[in-house]
Amino acid sequence: MFDKTHIDALFADLDNEWRGKAEFDQLSRDAHLGIALFDAGRPLNDIDPRAVSLIERHKPKG
């Protein structure tokens, strides 16, 4: 499960890479939804690939 450290790091990257751009809002929504689906063991098929990339980068190991 994503804990606070993972979550903070993911959204820090999201902020650095996308804040101010048109996609920022939607990517933020997808990131939250993607984390929830990841934590629930569900596929991320409908999540924006850029948000999936962030989730993959910051997901808990193991």
Added chain:
Amino acid sequence: MAKTVSHVVRRPGRHLGDPDVEIPVADDLTSVPGIPLNEKDISFYNRIYPEETQNIIKAADREWVWTVYTEELAEYRHYHEEVGKPLIKAAAASGNLAPTGTPVPDVDVTEAIRQKARKFGFGEVGFTKFDKRFTYIGKRRWVKYPHAICLALEQDYVQTQSLPSMDAEYAHFGTYEIEGALLLDLADFIRTLGYRAQVHSPNDNSAPYIPMFVAAGLGQLGANGQLLSPHFGSRARIAMITTDAPVTYDQPIDYGIHKFCQKCQVCVNRCPGRAITQDKVWWRGVEKNKLIYERCRPVMARYDGCAVCMKTCPIQRYGMGPVMEHYVETGEVLGKGTHNLEGYTFPDKGYTGPGELPMFDREFFEIPHGRSEDWLFDQFKEKLMHEGTPSNEEMAEFAERVKDILETGRTTIGSE
């Protein structure tokens, strides 16, 4: 375990032009369209014990909060009140304005208003009867026109997820400000169609609006006491326009929320003030989880409006569609028990994750309560009991303060 789907609710997309969304409702979540209610009880309670705005009946704590606001919040609230004044004033007078156009036969007025409202950015638009029973005492002579146009304007997503924070408060009050102006524009549009329109400002409420939003099918009442609508849950500011335009009413919908909230309970478990009841009760003719104001208000006042109940609602965070789809697939509440959904930070308490709650002393919850004059009298009584007969100066000061309260009047204006 996967669930059987009872029915699927189809709703317009989040923005005008977006494809419709479909929300599956599991069999075990079905109850009634809208909310379980007893019409006779609703009529009785509103006739014998009518509602008044909290700006009047809770005025004592509304004055007190200014003593505990952070400097930044106090400054922003002052700014918001100044910005809001002309909007509130214009709304208050809006019902007296004459139409600027002439009704055209065969024009679908309902859809014309709906489309214009959606173009303005309102994420939810619905039509129902203005239920006069709910009108606040102070507004009973003010409200005109029988039909209610219910309007919800979504708040910024990213800012809201930072709750509790000043960023979230900027989103909260900023949305009120934008909405106030849009409502006046929409009312102007309705007048061009040949009809009258009265703006019920979100900062000068005429009634609790949520019952009418539920009646208009725009969502259902959540355990957190907020309207949960499909795209943004409670992450919105709601307001209303009443009109004499011959609109067609929408109908209440069963989104499954009434029972879902009993499965979810995240807001109940995460409320820092422990202010939300776990079980539903019958309250003034409606079955609901009752918010205990006295447990909520002290937290709201000290922590930038709190709203942890909004932050931790999965419907708000993820949208009703994904949450209900997940429930149908798995029988589970999306995000429940996770740091992502349930974690929050209070500056002086640090981070609290799932299963943890910040602790407060008993004194934290002891705040002024009731109307201003009632609280003043309570304090006077306390002083009398503990210190004996007051001096002439103290009596004069008490009389002066009561006079001030009565002369200031009972304003319905305010926002939270």
